[in-house]
Amino acid sequence: MxxxxxxxxxxxxxxxAGLVGAVGYRALQDREPAAPPATDPSGRLLWRNWSGIxxxxxxxxxxxxxxxxxxxxxxxxxxxxxxVGAGHSFQPLVPTSGTLLSLDRMSxxxxxxxxxxxxxxxxxxxxGDLGPALAAIGQEMPNLPDINKQSLGGALGTGxxxxxxxxxxxxxxxxxxxxxxxxxxxLECSADHHPDIFNAARVNLGAFGVVTEATxxxxxxxxxxxxxxxxxxxxxxxxxxxxxxxxxxxxxxAIPFTGKAxxxxxxxxxxxxxxxxxxxDTSTLMDLKHLRDVFGFAPPLRRWVADKMMSGxxxxxxxxxxxxxxxxxxxxxxxxxxxxxxxxxxxxxLKEVVATIEARRNDVFFPIEVRTIEADDAWLSPFYxxxxxxxxxxxxxxxxxxxxxxLIEPIFRRHGGRPHWGKLNSLRAADFAALYPRWKDAMEVxxxxxxxxxxxxxxxxxALIDV
Ligand SMILES: Cc1cc2nc3c(=O)[nH]c(=O)nc-3n(C[C@H](O)[C@H](O)[C@H](O)COP(=O)(O)OP(=O)(O)OC[C@H]3O[C@@H](n4cnc5c(N)ncnc54)[C@H](O)[C@@H]3O)c2cc1C
Numbered sequence: 001m002x003x004x005x006x007x008x009x010x011x012x013x014x015x016x017a018g019l020v021g022a023v024g025y026r027a028l029q030d031r032e033p034a035a036p037p038a039t040d041p042s043g044r045l046l047w048r049n050w051s052g053i054x055x056x057x058x059x060x061x062x063x064x065x066x067x068x069x070x071x072x073x074x075x076x077x078x079x080x081x082x083x084v085g086a087g088h089s090f091q092p093l094v095p096t097s098g099t100l101l102s103l104d105r106m107s108x109x110x111x112x113x114x115x116x117x118x119x120x121x122x123x124x125x126x127x128g129d130l131g132p133a134l135a136a137i138g139q140e141m142p143n144l145p146d147i148n149k150q151s152l153g154g155a156l157g158t159g160x161x162x163x164x165x166x167x168x169x170x171x172x173x174x175x176x177x178x179x180x181x182x183x184x185x186x187l188e189c190s191a192d193h194h195p196d197i198f199n200a201a202r203v204n205l206g207a208f209g210v211v212t213e214a215t216x217x218x219x220x221x222x223x224x225x226x227x228x229x230x231x232x233x234x235x236x237x238x239x240x241x242x243x244x245x246x247x248x249x250x251x252x253x254a255i256p257f258t259g260k261a262x263x264x265x266x267x268x269x270x271x272x273x274x275x276x277x278x279x280x281d282t283s284t285l286m287d288l289k290h291l292r293d294v295f296g297f298a299p300p301l302r303r304w305v306a307d308k309m310m311s312g313x314x315x316x317x318x319x320x321x322x323x324x325x326x327x328x329x330x331x332x333x334x335x336x337x338x339x340x341x342x343x344x345x346x347x348x349x350l351k352e353v354v355a356t357i358e359a360r361r362n363d364v365f366f367p368i369e370v371r372t373i374e375a376d377d378a379w380l381s382p383f384y385x386x387x388x389x390x391x392x393x394x395x396x397x398x399x400x401x402x403x404x405x406x407l408i409e410p411i412f413r414r415h416g417g418r419p420h421w422g423k424l425n426s427l428r429a430a431d432f433a434a435l436y437p438r439w440k441d442a443m444e445v446x447x448x449x450x451x452x453x454x455x456x457x458x459x460x461x462x463a464l465i466d467v
Contacts (some may be wrong), residue, residue, distance in 0.1 A: 011358040019233035030293075030398060040242055047100055050149075051335050051397050056095035058082075064348055065105040067212050067299040071184040074210070077101070079454035081182070083206040085154020086126065088147070089422035090335055092459040093157070093205055103153055103302040106212060109133045117218045118175060123153030123211045129325030139218040140322050143167040143249070146369070148327035153211045156424030159382050161390070162326060163371035164266075166250040171202045172376035182450040185349040186212070199438070202378035205421055207299065207464060208446050209453050224248070225269040226276075226325045228262055228316040233354070236261040237347050244372050249326065253367030254350060255288070256357050258306040262367065266325060279329045285366070286332070292365035299358065302465045334366060335401040337408055337415030337424040338392035340373065346389025349415040353391060356407050362405075366394035379438035382418040393421070429466030 021363065035057045044057035052177040059078055064070040074081065082096040094100070103124030103268035105245055112119040119132060127141075128148035143162035148439050150160060152170075156177070161169035176190035179201060187200040187209075201208040226249075236243075242252050254362050287309075295302035318325060339347050350370055357364045374381050393408050395401040397430050405426050412419070418435050419425035433439040443464060448454075456464065 008121055019275060023143040028253075030123070047084075047095070048087070049090065049094065050086070051090055051333050053090065053335060053397075053401075054092050054095050056097060056100075056102035058096050058098065060099045063102040063105045064279045065217050067106075067178070067180060067186055069350075070101075070106075070180050070210060070212065072184060073099075073101075074182060075184040077454075079183070080457040080460075082457055083157070083210050083456050085151030085157070086149045088150055088154065089158055090337075090424050091422055092457070093422065094457075095459070096457050101210060103151065103210070103212070107151075109137070110213060112137050112139065114138065119218055119222060120213060120215045121152055122213045123151065123156075123177075125152050127152065127155060127327070127376075131327075134218060135221055135321060137223050137335060141170070141216065142173055142219050143170075144323065144326040145170075146328055147213045147330050148323075151234075152214060153206075154200065154422075155208050156211060157204055158420065159372045159378075159380070160198040160422070161371070162249065163251040163385075163390075164247070165244045165372050166374050167249070168376050169381065171378055171381060172374065172383070173217045175215045175217055176200055177202070178212045178446055179209040179217075180212055181209040181448075182452065182454045190215075194440070196445050197449070199377070199379050201380075201449075203380040203382075203421065205380070205460065205464075207434065207460050208449050209455070210252065221321060222268050223270065223273070223319060224266040224325055225271060225319045226264065226266040227315065228264050230310055230313050231261050231263050232393055233259050234259040236263055237351065239349055240370075251369060251371045253369055254354055255306075255367045256354055256364055257292075257302045257362075258307070258310065259303060260310055266322070269319060274317060276320060276325060276426060277317045281328060282331055288365045288367075289419050292363065296362040299362065306413065333397035334394040335395045335397060335404075335424060336392055336406040337412075338369070338390055338403075338420040339409075339412035339425075340386075340388040340390045340420065341412065341415050341417045343372070343387055345415035346370070346372075346391060349411055349417070350391050352411045353393060353408055356411065357393075360407060361403055363399055364393075365427065366396065368393055376395060380421075380436060382420060384436060384438070388418075390420070391417075392420075417425045428462050432463065 010294050040057040050056045062073055077099040079098045080096045081099045082094050084094045089132040103257055106122045108174050110120040127150050145162050149250045155170045159169050179187045236252050247265040247267055251264050253262045371390045373383050375387045375390045
């Protein structure tokens with residue numbers, strides 16, 4: 001989120017707010033959500049996703065160390081077989097009562113080519129480990145998501161993306177991948193080998209098989225100048241087309257109930273390094289939470305206080321290699337809905353979302369993230385043949401998130417949005433079929449690879465088959 005040193009701390013306002021907040025009714029609601037039991041009645045261990053809303057008790061947990069091990073496991077493992085990366089998806093993609101399959105032991109860079117700037121990477125590699133590994137060979141991924149905790153396989157599974165005009169999501173830079181199928185075969189897939197599988201399963205939800213490695217088209221290691229500036233929200237919306245054209249990476253966070261936006265840009269530079277300071281996003285976010293806790297009942301007052309606290313903030317600048325700057329730490333857990341919209345619908349949809357939240361949901365305090373992503377040609381990519389503008393709404397993990405389905409999702413759908421595969425949405429197979437021109441082809445490929453549906457958990461059956 002926005003990182004503004006001393007956004008609120010030290011001000012007389014927040015001191016007073018702290019006092020009032022201590023007795024605020026919100027404090028009474030600030031409770032840990034109930035956790036499922038650590039084991040089920042038959043002693044199976046609990047698995048939970050990052051935000052805590054998805055869970056299951058797998059019968060088997062496996063972490064093969066090689067393709068051979070994986071292939072023989074797949075032949076007999078009880079279904080549903082669900083690959084898991086870092087468990088950072090919000091949708092129930094991973095939960096299984098059968099086999100939970102981690103690729104944590106299959107990680108690292110296998111080979112690279114300095115001439116073509118490509119690297120062959122094992123699918124269990126976490127993006128945070130890939131950054132320094134690629135830097136050591138003079139390469140970097142062209143773009144990165146907001147965090148780098150994901151595994152490569154998990155990022156490809158859901159169409160994980162960063163932001164920047166002309167910059168594709170991670171799967172958009174995949175030249176080939178290897179897929180372990182339900183029958184235990186290992187297929188090398190690219191534009192030349194098994195092109196239909198390559199097109200259908202570059203974004204795959206772990207429903208086509210298990211990706212064991214991918215060859216990535218990278219670029220030469222560069223230095224970026226990242227800047228964070230607080231601006232007026234309406235002015236930022238007006239300026240968005242220019243901002244997208246002017247910067248390599250650009251996004252903004254609309255801060256509800258404040259009329260402000262934190263605009264984050266990154267551009268290639270050769271200027272000397274200005275290292276990234278300690279993470280301040282978390283305290284800033286908590287300050288926004290306190291503001292909600294204390295003044296949530298009175299939006300005009302909330303806005304007035306926010307204005308006082310944010311005035312005079314200086315831009316924040318850091319200069320370093322991209323892999324050190326583009327992703328962030330997000331220790332405060334949340335639940336999230338993100339849709340990818342036709343570019344012309346992005347700002348109108350955002351304005352409706354902000355207006356709806358400000359009219360109906362005083363409890364929301366998380367900034368709303370606005371990004372831009374280049375089109376690609378993977379059949380299940382939310383960016384399939386469509387440059388997209390994304391809008392993402394978050395709720396603190398202790399807060400209600402159902403409002404997203406009731407109030408926010410209809411806005412996104414009316415504007416022709418395709419949901420992020422890993423983030424909250426209520427769409428089913430028929431809905432996806434209407435949004436994805438090559439849906440039927442992709443589903444035929446999936447069925448041919450896994451006719452018995454051994455990779456499908458109950459959610460995937462609804463999302464892909466609609467039973
Ligand atoms: C704090 C936070 C920040 C985020 N920021 C962004 C962001 O900036 N941009 C964005 O696009 N998304 C973002 N996400 C969403 C996240 O990137 C995706 O949900 C991603 O899929 C998570 O990766 P993972 O390794 O945790 O995968 P998991 O959630 O564990 O799995 C995701 C899917 O991939 C499948 N899978 C995993 N490994 C394999 C494999 N080897 N072969 C086949 N299938 C596999 C799983 O079965 C599942 O269907 C964020 C999530 C969080 C919690």
